[in-house]
Amino acid sequence: MKKLLPTSTAGSLPKPSWLAEPETLWSPWRLEGEDLREGKRDALLLSLKEQELGGIDIISDGEQTRQHFVTTFIEHLSGVDFEQRETVRIRDRYDANVPTVVDAVARTKPVFVEDAKFLRAQTKQPIKWALPGPMTMIDTLYDAHYKSREKLAWEFAKILNQEAKELEAAGVDIIQFDEPAFNVFFDDVNEWGIATLERAIEGLKCETAVHICYGYGIKANTDWKKTLGSEWRQYEESFPKLQQSKIDIISLECQNSHVPMDLIELIRGKKVMVGAIDVATHTIETPEQVANTLRNALRFVDADKLYPSTNCGMAPLPRHVAQGKLHALSAGAAIVRQELSN
Numbered sequence: 581m582k583k584l585l586p587t588s589t590a591g592s593l594p595k596p597s598w599l600a601e602p603e604t605l606w607s608p609w610r611l612e613g614e615d616l617r618e619g620k621r622d623a624l625l626l627s628l629k630e631q632e633l634g635g636i637d638i639i640s641d642g643e644q645t646r647q648h649f650v651t652t653f654i655e656h657l658s659g660v661d662f663e664q665r666e667t668v669r670i671r672d673r674y675d676a677n678v679p680t681v682v683d684a685v686a687r688t689k690p691v692f693v694e695d696a697k698f699l700r701a702q703t704k705q706p707i708k709w710a711l712p713g714p715m716t717m718i719d720t721l722y723d724a725h726y727k728s729r730e731k732l733a734w735e736f737a738k739i740l741n742q743e744a745k746e747l748e749a750a751g752v753d754i755i756q757f758d759e760p761a762f763n764v765f766f767d768d769v770n771e772w773g774i775a776t777l778e779r780a781i782e783g784l785k786c787e788t789a790v791h792i793c794y795g796y797g798i799k800a801n802t803d804w805k806k807t808l809g810s811e812w813r814q815y816e817e818s819f820p821k822l823q824q825s826k827i828d829i830i831s832l833e834c835q836n837s838h839v840p841m842d843l844i845e846l847i848r849g850k851k852v853m854v855g856a857i858d859v860a861t862h863t864i865e866t867p868e869q870v871a872n873t874l875r876n877a878l879r880f881v882d883a884d885k886l887y888p889s890t891n892c893g894m895a896p897l898p899r900h901v902a903q904g905k906l907h908a909l910s911a912g913a914a915i916v917r918q919e920l921s922n
């Protein structure tokens with residue numbers, strides 16, 4: 581990006597109420613068949629417009645065509661039985677009824693490639709596309725086939741690489757992998773988590789990002805955050821190895837969180853998507869609050885590597901709140917951009 585401090589979101593934005601029930605995760609679609617296909621496209625256009633109006637520089641799909649950031653991707657693969665369900669503990673935090681891996685997993689068809697081509701045709705701005713990371717994918721499934729978290733993660737990494745290559749060919753500028761699981765399973769992250777992520781980006785020429793956060797503002801996550809104490813040092817576990825990795829951009833949570841800002845020093849040299857918008861509250865940040873977070877981050881990130889963003893996705897928020905937060909983000913970034921040019 582030539583523009584200093586280009587703004588983006590972590591990925592998801594609220595869906596219009598005619599498409600899916602608002603303020604809900606795994607919200608069921610309100611349309612079917614051809615109407616649903618058309619509705620998703622319309623929502624994608626709307627989401628693009630809302631990002632443009634909100635002053636966002638790096639456009640995402642707002643995840644308008646997916647029900648959930650992990651599940652929807654997995655639904656497109658073979659080897660996973662969505663009828664056969666088991667209860668597992670997600671990220672050591674809450675129980676969920678999840679599908680079962682019953683056979684070798686494979687990507688028999690592209691997942692988001694047509695959506696990406698569609699978005700590409702609508703804007704000249706750089707676009708960023710989010711995919712789930714291998715470790716977060718295995719954490720959302722019951723594995724009755726490989727019986728090894730690591731083996732399954734390597735299989736998913738291969739599949740993600742196939743999708744990522746086609747997204748790149750469709751004109752996506754940044755491919756992001758969402759790995760909230762990196763803030764939980766530290767040994768796995770360092771033993772094979774980052775390695776599988778590098779497998780997922782193998783051969784890509786576009787930029788790559790990993791998004792590591794403390795989750796959506798849902799109750800299971802806010803309850804978990806209460807147990808983390810006054811200083812959240814989880815990033816300290818994954819950052820040293822990520823700094824050495826081939827990933828270009830690290831997307832992280834900073835606004836209102838208890839993450840000590842100086843941890844960013846551990847990824848010096850990487851581009852950093854700094855979360856300057858809290859997604860766990862309906863209170864809209866002021867531009868000055870956003871600017872403060874960015875100024876703070878600038879102590880540890882060079883200005884040309886700082887990408888103002890949101891802590892996480894905004895799917896569960898009311899639309900007007902998300903819209904207000906987009907405006908605050910771009911206004912806050914503009915303040916700091918101005919200061920840097922003085």
Ligand SMILES: [Zn+2]
Nearest residue numbers: 793795892893
């Ligand atoms: Zn997130």
